[in-house]
Amino acid sequence: MGRTFDFTLTATDGRARTGVIDTPRGAIRTPAFMPVGTAATVKAMLPESVAATGADILLGNTYHLMLRPTAERIARLGGLHGFMNWDRPILTDSGGFQVMSLAELRKLTEEGVTFRSHIDGSRHMLTPExxxxxxxxxxxxxxxxxxxxxxxxxxxxxxxDSMELSMRWAARSKAAFGDRPGHALFGIQQGGLEEDLRKASAEALVDIGFDGYAVGGLAVGEGQEAMFACLDYAPEQLPQDKPRYLMGVGKPDDIVGAVKRGIDMMDCVLPSRSGRTGQAWTRRGQVNIKNARHADDPRPLDEACACPACRSYSRAYLHHVFRAGEMISGMLLTWHNLHYYQDLMGRMRDAISSGEFNAFEREFHAEREAGDIPPL
Incomplete structure (x- = not known):
């Protein structure tokens, strides 16, 4: 693979941006939504089905994969792309967030984090290196x-204190990453909801030098209003000519608000997790397929949607298979949700390119406020 990892902005509309991240494994159109493939799979989906929804890139979880089946085993088997049959780009998180949220008996030091696996209690140490x-x-x-x-x-x-530790770890990460042509390393801005700490973090990261920059430490319980208030300044503190990634976001209205404020990349488990619990995301907001109102409804989830769940199955069928606990329920609703998310990203890219993002945003909120189609 050649060295190429480039980011090109093709249009801006206000602070919303659209462009392309070029990688040796293919182009990533931004704004981009990355489906989460936690354990080398997007749950309930075949990789080719994920690609068919329009996803250019997936996210994999370092913490989960290091514990099972282990990174060493995946490397022996040819790497994550071949292992999971996905030939497009993959982004991996660092494991830090999962250690904080999932691991047991963790201990944080300057060196790194020691913890016990949530799977079998085995002891591990995760450091930048x-x-x-x-x-x-x-x-x-x-x-x-x-x-x-x-x-x-x-x-x-x-x-x-946490932000300053993260910046020291960022420098160690950069040193340990080394020179890897065709691969990119992203720094992560921290600083909570404090504008001056975010600025100090951004300056430290730019000083180290990264291929892209993430806004970290949001979508951790602070609420949408506080998150948007932070995004009113945080992306602008990061370089204009590098991708900006908002980690762990989110609901469709979170995504639209983040793109409006200059974010280029996002990831979230929500579309796949919701699909397995009978929740569908549509232009008209959330539809709970469990509800009895759908039991006799021959109409599709969303008549404007081209996914297989909407093209070939009725609300009545989707209600039935969910109630019956059939596997196809999670498969169809996850496909629909991922398709909806990718369609949303495509509509935003088009709106930014044509200078009509504000009109898009008004229509997006108006459709959601109209609510689901009336029951029969």
């Missing part, structure tokens, strides 16, 4: 530096 090694073994195209993400709310001193 080990995180870079795991992500190299996985062979991901975009690597995230190792950071600490404190849960909000937290007091300012705790947030400042």
């Amino acid at each position: 080990r995180s870079m090694e795991i992500q190299r073994l996985l062979g991901s195209d975009i690597v995230m530096c190792f950071d600490e993400c404190p849960a909000l709310p937290a007091d300012r001193d705790r947030i400042a």
